[in-house]
Amino acid sequence: MDIKGEQRPIQKVFCDDFVLRVPHYQRPYAWKLENAQELLSDLLAFMGGGSTKVDELPPYFLGSIVLVKDDAWPEAEVIDGQQRLTTLTILLAALRASTGAAFGSDLTKYLYQPGSLVEGTPDQYRLRLRDRDAEFFREFVQAVDGPAKLKALTREIPDAQQRIRENALLFLRELDALPVERRQRLASYLVRRCYLVVVSTPDADSAYRIFSVLNDRGLDLSHADILKADIVGKIDGEALQKAYATKWEEVEEEIGRDAFKDLFGHLRMIHRRAKLEGTVLAEFRKYVVDKAPEPRKLVDDVIVAGAWAYDQIRRCSWDGQSDDATQAKIEELLEWLNRLDNEDWVPPAIRVMQLSADATKVLRHLEALERLAAFLLIKRSNVNERIHRYANVLEAIENGTAIDAGGPLLLSTDEEKQLVDALDGEVYLEQKVRVYVLLRLDRALGDKGAKYDVDTITVEHVLPQNPRDKSEWLTNFPRPEDRAWTHRIGNLLLLPRRKNSEASNWDFGEKKKRYFTSKKGVSTFALTSQVLKESAWTPDVVARRQTEAIDTLKKVWSLK
Incomplete structure (x- = not known):
């Protein structure tokens, strides 16, 4: 592997030794304002405010770039470092525009090599971006009048070009706030005392390997960027x-x-x-x-x-062919899956969505997947248990056996019993479980098209957790076994707001009137509306509601 690495000041990077080109497959320019601001602030801080000669100032290291380049030619393909090279070019253009005509013109050579009328050669730009952005970059950054035109630009432009524009305008504003002498000193510091480590190899595969090693160790590219290369x-x-x-x-x-x-x-x-x-x-x-x-x-x-x-x-949408009812059911199931506290179910869901154009087949698999995911949530299965189960599901999907009798996407008889037992237990004690289960129950009882803002929804007890002495609650629930209903579904309801700890201990009639209803005396939740119809709150009422709730949830998940 022929690899060359050397430390170079910026003036020896943006020079005739290199014609830098960003290949098509590189990600778009992505530096945000805070990234550009941090770079400029760091440069000014390292440069300091004294009168030390520029060549005696402390150096500033800008990291590394990886190039595919033959030593015999200046052409170089940028495999890693295009974000920094682009930002440095923007900064050089801003410095050229803000340091005075004579000084600024001397910076042009770091942006492009002027063409020759005598030799018939065009301008040779030091850095060429991806084709999508190259012309914009030449016109509005690298050209002498580019920054002025950029200020006047009002048309809508793609995200990458908008980032270029925002960072260029930021640099121009920040530089305008500095004395001209300090701007000129910064330009000299940038080209003479700021360094890049240039790693080059004529072999593209070698460059990709270097790129991957560098980025595996914590630089700012995602695995998607690396895999694209x-x-x-x-x-x-x-x-x-x-x-x-x-x-x-x-x-x-x-x-x-x-x-x-x-x-x-x-x-x-x-x-x-x-x-x-x-x-x-x-x-x-x-x-x-x-x-x-x-x-x-x-x-x-x-x-x-x-x-x-x-x-x-992610959009809870089915874009395939289907009747309206099937589409609505698929999209509702996707909505429920997206409410879970993990994304371990997503890989099987992706394969299910890719199964075929048969919406009915997709629906049957999604019904089973949501039921399984709910079971794993309610049973509080750990991540290893979830991944093991979903791995079996993925294999069965590939084999076409996921929802066959005994298939891993279906619950066994024992698992169905475990789920029913868990639903019949103290559901309130698991925050993520209680919200999911009660919303699922509420949808089944009420408007099938109801939308929920989970961030503002809370689960409240009717019988409070800590009833006051001599209260109506202790009169109606005198024994410990009566108060064992406290955290079970039959004693719970939904509210569209944060809890009021003081209100939670009001007597039932007062709670219904002042706490469980809106200003219009109604509730937005079917589950809560049922509670409002009760004239009293007793163990018998809670027991009846518990049975009704469990029966409803059994129908929701097709449990025996």
Whole structure:
């Protein structure tokens, strides 16, 4: 492996030695205002405010960049470091625009090498961005009049270009607030005393390996960015590379960068069917990339197809063919799944959504998946138990046996009994369980289209947890066995607001009138409306309500 690494000041990076090009498959420019502000503040702090000669100032290290480059030619493909190189170019352009005509013109050579009329050569830009952003970058940053045009720009532009614009305007504002002499000193400090470690190799595979090692150790790229370089970079032909880089970016933009990053963890589970033991990056490479027939099929059949399914899951939407009733049921089940306190169910859900165009088949699998996920939630199964079960489910989905008799997506007779027993117990004591179960019950009792804002919903006791001495509550619930109903479903209801600890001990009539209803004397929850119809609250009432609630939940989850 022919690798060259050397420390270079910025003036020896943005120079004739390099023609830096960002390839199609790299992620868009993503530095936020706070990142740009931090860089500028750090540079000013390291430079200090004294009169020390620039060449005697402490150096500032900007990290490393990784290039594919042959020593015989200046052309260099940027594998890692394009975010820093782009930001440094923006800062150089802002300094050129704010340090005076004579001084500023001397900075142009770090942005582009002017062409020659005599030699018939065009301007040669030191850094060329991805095709999507290259022309914008030349016109509004690298060109001499670019920053002025950028200030006047009002049209809508893509996110990456908007980040470029925001950071350029930030630099211009911050520099304008400094004395001209300090701006000029900063420009000199930047090009002479700020350093990058330039790692280059003529072999693309070697560059990708270096890139991966550096980023596995904590630099700011996600595994999705690294895998993009791995996968798209290995597609034969520049035109196909460009097309698949565009496809990758469009999918990432459509579902969102964070969700796209999470997708790779879910796809890893689909293929690995075991708990993560290393990193998502390492295991995705081993169990997905290395087993794919070729990179284009990996992008099309695994990543894009997975993103399509994952996006529907997150949006609680079914985009396939179906009648309205089936679509509504699928989307309701996705809504319930998204209310769970974990995402271990997502990989099976992705495979279910990819099963076929048969919406009825998808619905049957989702009904079983939501019931299983609810069982694991209510039983408080730990992460290892959940992953083991879902691994079996994934294998059965691939074999077409997930909902066959005895299939792992179905509950066994014993598991159904465990679920019913748990529902008949002190549900209130598990916060995440109680909200899910009571919302599920409320939907079954009331408006099937009801929407819930879980952040503001609370679960309240009718019989309070700590009734006061000589209260109506102790009259109606005198024995400990009577008060054993306290944390069970029959004694619970939902409120659309935070609890009032003082109100919780009011007598039943006062609670109904002042606490359990809105100003109009009604409740938004079917479960709570039932309580309002009771004239008194006694152990017999709670026992009846408990039986009714359990029977309803049995129907919800098709339990025997």
